Amino acid sequence: MIRPVPSRRHAIADDLRRKITSGHLRAGERLPSEAQLATHYTVSTPTLRSALALLQAEGLVEKIHGNGNFVRRPLRRITYAGGGGAPATWTAFSAPLRMTARATNIEATSHLTTLLNVPPHSPLTEVLFTTHEGKTPHSLAHIYVPHDITPATPPLPEQIAVSLADLRPPLSEVQERVSARLPTHEEATTLRISSSLAVLSVTRVSTDAAGRVVEAALLVLPGDRADALFTTRYVTDERSSN
Amino acid sequence: MIRPVPSRRHAIADDLRRKITSGHLRAGERLPSEAQLATHYTVSTPTLRSALALLQAEGLVEKIHGNGNFVRRPLRRITYAGGGGAPATWTAFSAPLRMTARATNIEATSHLTTLLNVPPHSPLTEVLFTTHEGKTPHSLAHIYVPHDITPATPPLPEQIAVSLADLRPPLSEVQERVSARLPTHEEATTLRISSSLAVLSVTRVSTDAAGRVVEAALLVLPGDRADALFTTRYVTDERSSN
């Protein structure tokens, strides 16, 4: 049942992977051109390219059109902390990364109406976040908040956190749906990842005590450097202290 | 910035996708052979195959070597309910699917020792679960339990649930780490999915009130038909400021 022929592209990918992980090829270094590699391994270009595609899908190699193939720098792993949590951890990323935000006012359409449980054309504030480590993007987030909840002033993530923490009917439930999929073309280019590298997609819906959806967030995290952590604690019924 | 050339393979994939979703090609139906499709679209076989690879990665098409390409049956979506929860929902899947289990006694090695926080060579019970809908596998789970916790009798999931629910130091914390990645070759063949289809990987660690790890589970779910749901409820402190 086990395939005895590892196929050339896997053999080549294994060899290159070993050279990368063992340090013979260093982070950020440019690989020889595909033509050179093809002659070195005595395979045709399509075969060599399929070998590189494997490494690209693993996040080990980054291809830059017209420039070359590069050993991907080992990026800091980021952990999305689920469960909302205290306002201090609302940004939900364990490490402080450079963050950019851009806000626009939109009207609810299609799936946003069902997600936020609002009538069509309701005014919403859409905030697009991206986090970066250096020049490389780390994550992508679309956050939607009903317009009357958004502070009129700059929509930084902390602002939203404060707004949500100060809600008069306080936040009562956070629901997070997590799925794994391949990125859309837009996500792949924005995150600078291969379109064959899996992404972690988190849809977060926060509801206040009155049952109103006060925030919906669509997060996209590259699978090779991000994961999500959910911790559930049980209060044992023997009301065990603090 | 927008690519004006949709490339042949995308055009072909779009056409086939439309035919599938619109019902012109029905679920379970076999597509024309790759050679026929290639002549129909007047492209070479590698080009046509790369178009099929796109659909395969989306979970729309299943390739069966030596047999043909088939329209994938729309499978029931399964939702993994996070947070452990009551024993009744311990199996953590919303729909009752056919489930098979196989148990073996092993000794803790490498990352299992760190995961379960036990010394090397500790006796463990490993249970391998697979869930099926009909003939197609739906999920894959490796569950590890310290040997002295496992009931000596058949290791069905309910048994484990009961064992954990009856622990004398009760279960106090469940931690779940979720990531998105491509499947290993073994996972891809076991789940009968393309190795380019993302999977959702959940590592669950359950700890009792004494701080002992009583269960570790490694779950693998196909990204095209599974997601994980986490719900966090807040006990609102009613003397909040106004």
Place this chain on the structure above:
DNA sequence: GAGTGGTCTAGACCACGAG
């Protein structure tokens, strides 16, 4: 054995990036 998909070749031509 007939027909299917899986892998690979040895080129060609196009699109992009840097100098």
Place this chain on the structure above:
DNA sequence: TCGTGGTCTAGACCACTCA
């Protein structure tokens, strides 16, 4: 402009499935 990767061709041969 030049070298890079991106796409595609028109085959060949192998491996698998089913009758």
